[in-house]
Amino acid sequence: MRKIGMAAIAALGAMMTCGAAQADIVPPFKGNDTGGIIAFELTRQTDPRLLASAHCAQYGKVVKWLALQNYYGGYASFACRWPRPGRLEQPLRVRY
Numbered sequence: 001m002r003k004i005g006m007a008a009i010a011a012l013g014a015m016m017t018c019g020a021a022q023a024d025i026v027p028p029f030k031g032n033d034t035g036g037i038i039a040f041e042l043t044r045q046t047d048p049r050l051l052a053s054a055h056c057a058q059y060g061k062v063v064k065w066l067a068l069q070n071y072y073g074g075y076a077s078f079a080c081r082w083p084r085p086g087r088l089e090q091p092l093r094v095r096y
Contacts (some may be wrong), residue, residue: 026039028041028042029042029051029055031078031080033080034080035077035078035079035080036052036055036077036078036080037075037077038051038052038075038076038078039075040071040072040073040074040075049063052065055080056078056080061080061081061082061083062080062082062083063078064078064079065078066078066079
């Protein structure tokens, strides 16, 4: 009985060690109705302003840029906000 208990503890320890070593995959573009992030590698391949404005226009909002980390592994972050009343800025609606 003692051998079975030790084997179960060893198996549980091995599962916990291997499970913690796996990292989640983060997509290069992620956002919701309040804003989002764009991976720096994607900003070098495409125009991040068009990606962000098209994303925010889905919710009827405009883009406000927050930060840019221009190094490997960094992100460009933006917020989606409502257009101010009386202003000429309107959300750009992109139709495919």
